[in-house]
Amino acid sequence: MFARSGKVTPVSAFQSIELKAAQRRYETGLLALDGVDLKVARGELVSVVGPAGCGRSSLLRLLAGLDRPSSGEVLRNGEPARGALSDVGMVFQEPTLMSWASVAVNVELPLRLQGVSPEKREAAAREALQRVGLADLADAAPRGMDRAQKMRAALARALVAKPALLLLDDAFAGLEEPSRLCLQDLLLSLWRPEGAAAKFAAVVVTNNVEEAVVLGQRILVMAERPGRVVDEVKVSGTAKRDASFRESATFSKACEKVRAALARVAAPSETVAG
16 A cells, blocks of 8 residues: 555565554544554455444544554554555545546555656556556546545555555445445455455455445444444355345344444344344
């Protein structure tokens, strides 16, 4: 991934990323996370839901190595992780693109920061844009694109360096429903192309229960600040992630379980049917 500041750490082949009793307290005294335990294995899809202010974005920053825990550990392949990791891609809610540069040049940015040659990074950027359906806009300016197209470009930029771990911070929020569903399906096709193994692990922060279930083999439910993981809903590992999945009983049951878990977080003193 690329960061505005801080050392980028070269890494060995990704097997897992883990938070152990992680706490994050900011200089203001705000305790955003407290005692978070989380492990994501190679090729795994994990969604994270919870009420506003529960520290989901802070959690992603710890996983990316952009922030360090105030206490506890961040482990990569079982070893302490230090600094921003070079094999992590990140997509934010706002698909910030440089308006003065072409779409392809925007997508090249992580490779430029890694010192990749101009020829190789241009070829990689155009390949990434092809994968997200924006090949025809490679030389266009972002200012003429709609929000869904900009998000596709941001996704291409996050994946251009072939990261082992992709982090999405409510990336598809604000999109019209058809565009949101299309981007969910696109992400799944990029994660596991037809007939192939998973290309990367992903942690998806979202406010949308249906999206969490579509994009998560496990859905982690966080409690209000200080944030911590209080529940987990597992989706059948054999469920095929295609358009029919949204109409399946597996999908419906998982959504019900996630909603029940969120209701328990919102009203812990009340008993909520699961």
